[in-house]
Amino acid sequence: MVWFPTVFNRNTNMNSIVIFLVTVIHCSSALMVRHPPSISKPRFGQIRYVIPFASENTVLKCSDHVGIPSPRYTWKRNGVTLKGDNITQVDELTGDLTIVSFSSREDGDYQCWAQNLWGTSLSHVIRLIAARMVSFNDTSSVKATGREGESFTLPCFNPPEQSPPGTFQWYSIDTKTGRTSQVYEDERIAIDTKGNLHFVYLKQTDGHSDKQYACAVYSKFSEVVYLGSKTQLTVKEKTVVPETSPQLIISTTRVVTLLGELTTLECIFGGNPIPQITWFRNGKPLDINRTTVVRTTKYGRVLEIVNVTERMEGFYTCRAENKLDVAETDVFIDVKSKPIWIMAPKSTTAVEGDDVIFTCRARPAVGEASLAPPQWYINGQHVNSSSADDSKFDFSSDGIYLSIFNVSRDHDIMCVQCIVSNDVGYQFKDAYLNVILPITIISKPRDLIEIKHGQAITLVVMGTTDPSRTLKYEWYYNDRPLDITQPQFFLNRNVNELTFDTSVLNRAEAEDLMGVYVCRVSHDLQTIPVTVNLRLVPLIVKTEPIVTTEPVVIFPTEGSSQVEIIPAGSKLWVVAVVFGVLVLVAAAIVVFFVIRKKNPGKTYLLGKTEVKHHLNPEKELQDHEFKLM
Template structure:
C-alpha cells in the first residue's frame, strides 16, 4: 500500500498535492464509436500541481506522443489502439511541496475475434453414450456468454438434466445421446461488453448403429480445487456428468452446514450460485453425480479475499529539528495487506514492509550494504530506432541510497534539453541518433562501497515498408500475392506475420503461404476482407493494410448468333464466373464497319437478368455485317466483355417484282442513319426496261437513282447486285422470279 510523505502546510506558504480525483479502470469496446478515452487525475495544492503519467511503469513522453495529451491532469488518448494503449496507468501530481502517486488504473479493450473458418469433423456416437462438443472459443477480452444453435437459427439447445452448456468453457455436454439429438450444432458466443456475436462452423452429430449400455456417472464439468472469491461478489460453480441413465446432481458443504436460503441451484442442479459472498461462505464444496450404476464426486474449496481498507492513516505534522516522529498506517484485508512507503513518489526503501515509519534520523533500519547490481544489470546490448527515446535504468540494491554517475565510454554524461537524469538514477536520451551509440556505464557509490554496470547502445535506422499490399478485387479460383517488402538496418532481426480480419494467419492453412509476401491459393469468396502485414524488429513494429473485395464477373463465353432477319438477331451465350457476387444482368454491344467502336443495342427483353442466357437484338439495319459481344454485371461492377461473335450479315430489305414482260420493279430501303445519301427518302422505287440480247441484259432507268446501279441476270431469274458508289453504304442482293 503506497502512502505519501510530504512537508506540512505549516512549514511555509506552500503545501504538497492532495488527491481530489484519481484514475479509475477503463474497459473499452474495441469497435466503440468513441474516438477518445479519458483517465482522470486531479489534485489540489499550492502552487497548483503539475502532472505526469506512466504506462506499465514507463514515463509517457507527451512531447513526442501525438495521440496522448493532458487536459488539466486528465490524460486523453485519441485514435485508440488495441495493442499500444492497453496496460496499467499511473498519475503523478507534483509541485514544490512534494509529489504523490495515484492508484494504478488499467485500460483494457473488450473484443471478440471471429472463429477460424474451417470445416469441423462430424462426431459419431452410439445411442446412450455421453458426448462433449467443443466450442473452441476465439481470442477475446471481456466477459463472454455461450449458447448452441441446433440445426438452424433461432433454434437453441434447451438445457435440462441431460444437456448443459458451460459458461466457463463454452462446451456443450450431452449426458446421454438420444436419436432426437442427431443434427448440426453451432457454438454462438457473445461479448457482454461489446455485444458482438460470432458463430463457429457447424459440427454434425451422427448416430452409429450399435447402442451403448448403462454405465456409472463421469463428471466432465468441474470447478477448481481452490476458487478465490471476492467479498460481495456472486460466485458460480458448475458440475455436470455424463452417464446412462442420466445422472442426478446434488451439492453439499464439506462441513455439513446446510446451504443458506440465498444459495440457488440452476439447470437441474448443474450450477450452484452464491450471491453476495461472505467469509461465512468459505470452505469445501462437493458435487455428487449419481445414477443406479454408481456415483462420482468432485470437490473444491472457496477462499475469501477482500481488498485492503484503511483503518488508520497518518496526518501532516510539524517537527522541531532532531525531534522523533512516529507515523503508523493500518489497513485490513484478506489476505493480510503489505505496506510500502514513498517520499515524493519515490519508494523510500526496497525490501521494507512495515506499517510504522520512524524518523530520527533513520527508519525501519535494515542492514547497511554497498551498491549491488545483482539481478538488475544493464542489458549487454540495447537496440533503439533513431528518433526515439531510450531509457536506461540504474537501480542497485544499496543502503544507504547510493549516488549515481553515468559515463559514455570514459566521459561523464551531462544533462541538456535532450538528456535527462532522474533522481532515481534513470538516464533518458530523447531523439537518439547514431552519435548516441556506444558503451554506457552506471556507477553507484555509498559510504560502504561502489559498483557499476555497463551496457552497449546500438542506434538503428528506421525500418520502412517499401512495397506493401494494395486493395484489389479477387476472382474465385485464382491465386494472388500480397507483397510486403521492407528496407531495414542490417543489424536488426526482422520477422513477418499476417492477420486476416483481425486473426493471425496460421502457417498450416492450405490456402495461405507466407514468406514476407503472402500468397493466397485458390481464392474463395470467404477470403474477401482486411489483410494486415505486421513487421516486427528488435526496436519497432509497423504494419501495412489491404482490403480484398469480390470482383466483377468474368467474361461470358461462346457468344453465338442463332437466327437473323433484316432487323433482328437472336444471341445465346454461356455464363462466366460470378466471382462471389451473383450476376444481376447482362449487357449486349455491337460493332459494324460503319460505327466508331462498340455501341449498346436494344434488346428483347429490354433488361436481361442474370439467369437469362439468350436475347434478341432489335432495330438493326438490313444487309450490314454485325459483330456482337456480351458483358456481365454484378453488385461490384461490370466485368470484361466476352469474346467477339462471328461476323453476321443481316438479311436484305430489297426486293423486285415483274411489272410486265419487259419491266421489273426494284424496291429497297435506305439506311436510316444516312438519309442525306439517299435524298431524304426512306423507301425508293425504281423501274427498269428489260431486253434480252444474247447474254447481255440492259436496263433503262425510269427515274433517277441516288447512285450508279448495276444489274446482272441469269437463266434462273434475275439476280441484282446494287452498289451505291458514294461511300459503299448499301450492298443488298436480291433474287426475284419474273
C-alpha cells in the first residue's frame, strides 16, 4: 500500500506507473499462494459395520478443501500404508479408498493422510468391522412348566454373538402346521435386554401342547430372523387364580455408560394385578412427560436417558406397585468418558514473525483418574521437548501448550496433531499453521504536508501483502471515519486515491479541515496505519503604515510664508514621496543649465537639411579660419 502526497493532477504519470508496478508485483505473486491441507471429511471417528462380500464396494471418502497446492492422499490400516491391489484401491487425487469384496480380513482402523508441499493432515479414524450374522448353534426343544397366576421366565438359550448386536424377538410356533407368529410385548409380557421372555403372570392360554416358544434374533443388516432353541410351555391350571404382590423378576443393577450415549435402565416385576412402574431419583419421581432427555418405554419397564451427562450419574429407583404392595429396586449409573475437550488445537493463520501457541487441554469425567500429558505430532511425526528445536518450539511442563516462535512462511507452515487418551478412549485433533506475508507499505508521505489555500492535494495509498489476502483501505480524519461525500473530497477506489481540493472552501473552512489524516490498510489479520498531518500555508499579510490621530503641520518652504496643515488620518507617506520626487526633478534641471552655460558652442549638431545637402558648417569655419570667441 502506498500513500503519495502530491499537488499534481491525480492522473499524473508517476501515480499511474507506481500503480502499474504494484499490480504487476501482486499478479506475479498470486502464483505463490500457500496453504497446508486440512482434512474436512471424515469429521469424526466412526465405527462402521460392513456386510461381507456385498455386491457393492465399500468406499471411504477423504477430502480437503483448503490445501494449496491440492494434496495427494494415502490411506493406512492399523498404521500400515495401503498399496493398491485387487482388494484395496486408493485414488491419490480424490482421496477415495475403495475396498472390493470386503471381508473380516479387512477389519481394522483406517486413517487418511493428505500431504502437499506445506504439511500433512491426518483424518479421524474409521473402524471397519465385518458384520457377523450368526445363527443359533442349538435349536433343540425343551419343556417348561409354570403355574397359572404366577410370574414365569422362558430363557433364551445360547444366543449368538452378532455384530452389530441384533434385536431379540420371540415367536410362537404351531407344531402341527409349522406356522409361526410373533409374540409382542405388552403390559403382561416382556423381553429383556438379554433376550429372555417374561410373563408378569401366567394365563392358561399361554401354554398348549401344540405350541412352542422360540427365541430369535433379528439382524437389520441382512433383514433375516434367526430362530433359536424352542420351549414347550405347560401352564398348570388353578381353580382360583391368586392375586400376588409385586416381585422383582430381573433388573439392571449397575450400568456403565459413556458420556453422550443413550443409556438404558430396566426393571421387570411380576404380580397380579399387573404392577405399575414409576422411576425415581433422589426420592423424587422423574418428570417423564416434560422432557425428551428422559423417557420410558415398554410400559414403563425401561428408562432411557438420551445423551447422558456427568450430572446424571448416580442411583435411580424403579418402584412397582399394585393394590397389594410396593416393591423397589435401585440401579446405579456410572458415567465414564474418554477425555473431554476443554480446548482443542485450532487451525491458525499467522503473519510472518508472529509467535503462535497451540493448546491441547482436556479433562477426565467427574470422579475419573487424571489424564496423561498430551502427545504432539507435526505432519504426523511425533515430537516432544527432547526432539524439537528448542529455539523454535517450546512445550509447557504439563504438555498442554505448544509454542512456535517467530514463524516463517518458508519454514513453519505445517499441520499439527494432538492426542489425549485414557482407559476409555482418546481424543484426536488435527489443525494447521499457515503463515502469510505481512502488509508492506511501498511508499508513504511525509509526516507533515503544507497546502496553499486553493490547491488540491492527492494522497495515494498502495500496498502489498500475501497473495491470499485482499487489502482493505479505510480513511480517517482525527480518529473518525472520513466523510468522503463532502464536495472537497474525492476518492478513487480503484487505485485508492484521495483528493482534497481546498479551492471549494473558504480559508476558514479549509483551516477547520487541517489535521491528522490516517489511511488504515488492513486484512483480517493485520492493520497498518499510514499517517499524515496536513497544515495550511500561513497567509502573508502586508503591514499598514502607522496612522496618528493628531494633525500634522508642514512648515513653509523657503520663499513661502504659507503653513500647510494636513488632517489627521491622511496618508503622509504619499505626500512625502511626491515631495521627494519634485525635489529630485528640480535639482536635475538646475544642474543641466549650469553645465550648458560653462560649455557653449563646442558642439554643433547638424540639422536634417544640412545632412541632406552634405553640408558641413564646422569644416567651413575651419577653412575660413573663423575663430570661436
